[in-house]
Amino acid sequence: VFRNVEMTSLTPYSARFAGYRISSGKLSVDVQYKIKESKLVGDHRIIMDKLTLGEKAESPDAMNLPLDLALALLKDADGKIDLGLPVSGDLDNPQFSYGHLILKAIVNVFTKIITAPFAMIGRLIGAESGNLDKVGFEPGSITLPPPEREKLKQLADALKKRPNLKLEVQGCFNAKADGEAMKALSLRRSIAALAGIQLKPEEDPGPLDFADLKSQKAMETLYRERFSPDALAQLKKQIKESAAEKKPQAPAKEVDASPELYQKIYEKLFETEPLDEARMAETARQRASAVLQELTGPGGLEASRVSALEPAAAQELMDGMVVCKLTLGALK
DSSP states (O other): EEEEEEEEGGHHHHHTTTEEEEEOOOOOOOEEEETTTTTEEEEEEEEEEEEEEEEOOOTSSSSSSSSSHHHHHOOOOOOOOEEEEEEEETSSTTTTOOHHHHHHHHHHHHHHHHSSSSHHHHHHHTTTOTTEEEEEOOOEEEEEEEHHHHHHHHHHHHHOOOOTTEEEEEEEOOHHHHHHHHHHHHHHHHHHHHHTTOOOOOOOOOOTTTTTTHHHHHHHHHHHSSHHHHHHHHHHHHHHHHHHHHTTTHHHHHHHHHHHHHHHHHHHHHHTTOTTTTTHHHHHHHHHHHHHHHHTTTSSGGGGGGGEEEEEOOOOOOOOOEEEEEEEEOOO
């Protein structure tokens, strides 16, 4: 049992194996070893209080790991690191080395933490870690869905327990999913405007009713503008002929006003609906901003602990939603 050992005295070891000198900190260790038939089993309870790394030291034996991130993940709000470290080895093995046994155990613990940082963060609050590093948005939307808002609240609560961590948010867009959603919204807004419906900027008019007479007239007007009156007449003729083959006795008037006709008109309009590519990156930025606002809202994190990265294209969809990625780092 060791209590409150001054950690600066361990600098020769930390410089060699960790690649850093130690500026300050206290170390307490409870150690228990058992040896049976030359098999060593050891348990360590290691508590490091207010550990502060100093200058970097060049050493060929140093761990090739982001030590600052590992310590930030381990250090609680009081500046303590409480670490369990089991070790085992065969004393009869000619290659047995106690120092390397301890180093290997430490590297294993740190590697596990660094490669799955959100798993450790999730354990702090008893939350599933599977999607803590992702935030989903409905295609075309910059509004956080309620389940994602709850997830971010949990994440903020966990990060309060690890004050040396920072979070980076990368706003993302999916060219196909977002593009189709944006085109659909733009087209429905154009049809609503021609139908005489007053909308606020960016307001979604909702699903289109293909049986609504005002919407039908609006779609016809838009079709004539984009193509030509002859093109509209030709499309109607094609659909009438197709409908006549399926329902020979259907009245012509019924065919002219059929929802199927206007569904086809809508599809043709959608194919030619322009898409502003610049809106993709702007949507990604707005999504990142929405995540930052949620994390730093009332009772949340300090604004200095979160930041946004440049937007990027995302190929991955999560349950049909566009995914923005989160990354943990150590505060300098």
